[in-house]
Each structure stands twice: as structure tokens, then as C-alpha cells.
Amino acid sequence: xxxxxxxxxxxxxxxxxxxxxxxxxxxxxxxxxxxxxxxxxxxxxxxxxxxxxxxxxxxxxxxxxxxxxxxxxxxxxxxxxxxxxxxxxxxxxxxxxxxxxxxxxxxxxxxxxxxxxxxxxxxxxxxxxxxxxxxxxxxxxxxxxxxxxxxxxxxxxxxxxxxxxxxxxxxxxxxxxxxxxxxxxxxxxxxxxxxxxxxxxxxxxxxxxxxxxxxxxxxxxxxxxxxxxxxxxxxxxxxxxxxxxxxx
Numbered sequence: 001x002x003x004x005x006x007x008x009x010x011x012x013x014x015x016x017x018x019x020x021x022x023x024x025x026x027x028x029x030x031x032x033x034x035x036x037x038x039x040x041x042x043x044x045x046x047x048x049x050x051x052x053x054x055x056x057x058x059x060x061x062x063x064x065x066x067x068x069x070x071x072x073x074x075x076x077x078x079x080x081x082x083x084x085x086x087x088x089x090x091x092x093x094x095x096x097x098x099x100x101x102x103x104x105x106x107x108x109x110x111x112x113x114x115x116x117x118x119x120x121x122x123x124x125x126x127x128x129x130x131x132x133x134x135x136x137x138x139x140x141x142x143x144x145x146x147x148x149x150x151x152x153x154x155x156x157x158x159x160x161x162x163x164x165x166x167x168x169x170x171x172x173x174x175x176x177x178x179x180x181x182x183x184x185x186x187x188x189x190x191x192x193x194x195x196x197x198x199x200x201x202x203x204x205x206x207x208x209x210x211x212x213x214x215x216x217x218x219x220x221x222x223x224x225x226x227x228x229x230x231x232x233x234x235x236x237x238x239x240x241x242x243x244x245x246x247x248x
Contacts, residue, residue, distance in 0.1 A: 067126035
């Protein structure tokens with residue numbers, strides 16, 4: 001009888017160990033997937049201009065999102081304006097001074113950059129700065145921005161985007177953002193720069209009807225990944241609870 005009990009106990013222990021290893025493997029897999037899901041959301045806090053697509057030859061409102069990722073407040077943001085853009089007009093931003101820098105190009109004066117300064121974005125917070133431009137007929141817009149912190153360090157968002165879309169918060173450079181221009185169909189309609197009546201133009205397009213996803217869409221997307229990760233973590237906890245009941 002003693003021999004039988006010992007044998008039976010050994011089998012039970014082996015079965016328990018096998019189940020434990022299986023459950024532990026599942027939990028590890030869930031945690032790994034959760035970490036992968038969370039990584040893009042954490043590393044995606046870049047200075048980004050949105051939307052990432054826009055109608056060609058149209059008056060479009062853009063927004064530059066600025067997060068303060070270091071242990072210091074953001075006190076200035078400078079956005080370089082590509083030469084192919086025209087009719088550049090920043091929105092009023094309470095609490096911030098706005099400087100529009102321009103240069104002479106032939107007989108025309110073109111805006112080269114917009115600088116927001118005098119305000120503050122505390123560490124761990126973010127803010128948006130809106131402006132409008134007239135987009136080119138086609139191609140892509142490369143947005144290069146320069147973020148200055150209260151401690152004097154300037155972070156340059158002007159590097160070629162890397163495949164992993166990540167960066168070191170203590171480095172001084174990061175990827176620029178781009179907006180792809182979608183050519184407008186012939187005979188499309190568009191609002192004029194002052195919000196006047198609609199008029200027909202073979203090279204223009206109604207930016208309100210075909211505008212790309214806004215910054216809010218990007219924010220929603222960023223929230224989905226953490227929610228999925230939380231769901232996976234809950235499944236892992238359920239596995240642990242099942243294992244606990246089996247032990248009992």
C-alpha cells in the first residue's frame with residue numbers, strides 16, 4: 001500500500017509539473033505578446049505633423065503634436081516649412097508667441113519656418129499647434145521640427161525615419177514625419193483660402209471632403225494597442241487562477 005501511494009504520488013507530481021510547465025509557457029507567451037503590443041505605443045511619442053495624407057492643391061489645416069518626453073518642459077518648437085508650400089498661416093495659440101520667418105525667392109516672399117515660443121509643455125504632457133497651408137499638386141511633404149527644452153537641449157526631428165520607429169529619449173535627434181499628397185481629380189471642388197464659396201477648378205480638391213485621418217485618429221490607434229495588451233494580461237491572470245485551483 002505504501003509503495004502504491006508513493007507511485008501514485010509520483011505520477012500526480014509528474015502530471016502537476018507538466019501542467020505547471022504548460023501553464024507557465026502560456027503565461028510567458030501572453031506576456032511576450034503584451035510587451036510587443038505595448039512597445040510601439042510607448043515609442044510612438046514623436047513630434048509628428050498630421051494628417052499623413054492630404055489632397056493636392058488644396059488649403060489644408062495641419063497640426064504638429066509635441067510631447068515633452070524628457071524630465072524638462074518644452075519651451076519652443078520650430079517647424080521648417082518646405083518651399084513647395086504656400087499661403088502659410090499659423091493658428092492663434094494662447095500663451096505662446098508665434099514668429100513667422102520668411103525669405104525672398106525671386107519676386108515672391110516665402111515662409112521658411114514657424115516658431116512657437118514663450119509657452120511651456122510640462123514633462124510628461126503634450127500639446128498641439130495648428131497651422132494651414134496650400135498643398136502642392138503632388139509628391140510628399142517632409143516636416144522637420146526642432147524642439148527646445150527648458151534645460152537648453154534641442155531635439156532635432158529631422159532624421160530619416162528608421163524601420164523600428166523608435167528612439168532614445170536622451171538622444172538629440174529623431175525621425176521627421178511626412179505627408180503624402182494625393183492628386184485631386186479633374187473638376188474637383190475646393191474652398192478658397194478665406195473660407196468663401198465653393199468654385200470649380202480642374203487642379204483643385206475639397207480638402208474637407210478628402211482630408212486624411214486627423215491627429216485624433218492617431219491617438220485612438222495608439223490607445224488600441226495598450227488595451228489589447230491589458231486583455232492579454234488578463235488572460236494570463238486567468239491561467240494563473242486556473243493553475244492555483246488545480247494545486248488546491
